Amino acid sequence: MSTGKLSLPTLTAMVVGSMVGAGVFSLPRNFAQATGVFGALIAWVIAGVGMLMLAFVFQTLAVRKPDLNAGVYAYAKAGFGEFPGFYSAFGYWASACVGNVSYWVLIKSTLGAAVPGFGEGDTILAVLVSVVGVWAFHFMIVRGVKEAAAINRIVTVAKLVPIVLFIVILAVAMRGGVFSMNWYGGDEALFDQVKATMLVTVFVFLGVEGASVYSRYARRREDVGKATVLGFVSVLALFASVTLLSYGVLPRAELAKIRQPSMAGVLESVVGSWGAVFISVGLIVSVLGAYLAWTLMAAEVLFVAARDNDMPAFLRRENRQGAPVAALVITSVLITAVLAVTLFSDDAFTFTLKLCSSLSLVPYLLAAGYALKLTKGVVAALAVVYTAFLIFAAGLEFLLLSCIIYAPGTILFAITRREHGRRVFSPAELALFAVVAAGAVVGVIGLATGWITI
Template sequence: MSAGKIGLWSLTALVFSSMVGAGVFSLPQNMAEVASPLAVLIGWLITGVGILLLAGCFLLLSRQRPDLDGGIYTYARAGFGELVGFCSAWGYWLCATLGIVTYLVIVFATLSLFTDTSGQILFGEGNTLASLLGSSCFVWAVHWLVARGIREAALVNLVATVAKLLPLLLFILLAWLAFHLDLAMLDWRGLELGVPVWQQVRQTMIITLWVFTGIEGAIVLSARARRRRDIGRATLLGVGLALTLYVLITLLSFGLQSRAELAGLHNPSMALLMEQMLGAPGKLIIGIGLVVSVCASYLSWTLFAVEVPWSAAMHGAFPALFRRQNGQGVAINALWLTSLTVQLSLLVIHWQEESYNSLLAISAQMILVPYLLVGVFLLKWSWQQGVRGAGQYLIAGGASLYGAWLLYAAGLDNLLLSLWLYVPGLLLFWWARRGGEIQPQAAG
């Protein structure tokens, strides 16, 4: 049973949970700080189109190339060769592993709202000794849970996803009832910001750049899916639900306070807005929701981070030791690699927080290259197969353009600096090749 396959709703929950983590609880302030309601609306429209095109690529490839289990890595490998495939897998794994460390920091920083006082700091900003001990316990608790089986971990994530949906839906309902159109129209074009609307739109897209990372969740776990057709369905369902929530939360918030007032809120800003509508219990509800949300996202990303080295090792791009599975069908050495890396990162953030934040900002760029390669691979595959009709080419070409835009919006300087993080990965690639584990495969 532990090695059982994952069904549609568990896959959908993994996609949704990986995208909707801590950021959604700060979106009202984050958006209002840089953009007007009009710019936010345009930004979400562009982002929605781009992310749906990317989801469409995953859907088409899951149906037309069912032989490519593992998605992110196998698409890059099949389309552009062993080295590009490895770099895609390494970049994705490193970004996922370092990224989930921030979830632990956010959890304990949120708990400090209820435990810390002016005279006693327990969890602080999530970087105190108490936070380090609590985070470490959480890391190894999740390690134990995942080691018991991917299916069991996915079911736990499904329950947690439903739990974190409740406070978000409650916020949307109350915000809808308390919405004041005059507040939203007060600075509709953002004249107070002193920048044109198009520049505001670009600023919103830098924020939305990260909220959809995780769209590939069902693809990464495609080898574990109960039915192949569930992969594309789960991707579209997860993206559609997340996009709907993001748009409603950000736009409705403009009807609760003026843009300037929203911009001045402390984060998580949703908690303060909820307190405004529901009193003190509202802040508590959002605080609990944030903790549950982040924990669920941590679990989702751990599953992804474990799956990628295993998939790459099965094709010989990672050393053979990462192929090993325990009795429950879990890639146990890949799990150990991920958990130990997270633990080491926690020690780094405890002792050298600034250095870690810089590393995280650079490594975050690495997930965008695999996204770009998905669209380009579908474009290449469609051309090679002589696909007729413009539909598939429009989806692949549009997703490729969106991926290129994301790289530009994220900052080319950080992308170039992130190349240094590929150096230790290339040592793994050399190790695998030296052991004769890679079976050459022609690109295409």
């Protein structure tokens, strides 16, 4: 790809391709469990406006601070100091790892329709096969396998063709009576219904920050902003259509019980078994491609942070093929550990989806906060309000679960400081660590007593 050669349509397609992932295939059930049509409409408006503000924040930071090219965490470090910057890098990495666990759960749940032993992706057999897959990908990447353009094209088609066909078929098959019956989401307050969908919308929009990375490839610099808006609005239209049209073919109670990937079950109810197979095949190809991309990305976060002396030096290690081998090992270890945890979850996919989203909120909030410090503008202010609302919507349970991951991760920060002969914590940093550690302790007690369930 030669610099400065990409047109507006090509840039827009790249934005769409980077944002459409596995989450869209789970939307009908996840939304039906939380709300009805009215609540879903409100949720997508909030998520659409909020995430677009975040996209603009990342675009603004990319233009205003082109020297900060070490990833999302660089903005947190520049705005709030080294320790918040470390937590941003660590949280972004951990979020990517947990997101990758959700991919394996979704694949095994998809195959579980044909192989009962896989259940909904949370059985011992499903976890064991997933662990084999994790390490097979690990060794493939370590040997120097990168995403080829051909793989990217196949994955993009595999993602978009089933989704578009799903929307077209459901638009034709939609029944007004069923849709109107699903208008309200039950007796729960509308605010609570909408709040319950917020982490789902974050999960499907993860990667929104990727739009700004294409700026150096643009034929015209102003096309980047246009591509961000066009790509984002296109993706929002896809996600909202999948969600809302599903309410027009099945009662909400049935939608809420469909096994994941719920798009497969919804299409099967309209066209028969071939619909489930079609969605399932597209999903598996798409998710495996996304898994490869996000594993590379997760390892890259650690590697770049180590290269900038924000993570321990051992994470800078590369093998002869140029793969960041130490960062890849830690990435695969965390993915394996979270896979094991899913054995104890009531709904493994929803648990990993929400934990992934929760872990991403700290990096997003700090980036938005830095943009607000820089620009003092309305867009950055709205992005801060939106990400703060998401942390509230996530609830105390997932905040404490995130602390359980953040607290031991602080060991990497301590190692880094010691390597450079510095004191581990300043007084302010020690206070922040004390809050995180206390949250982790409360979280562990909550899990042990059953107050927190996964």
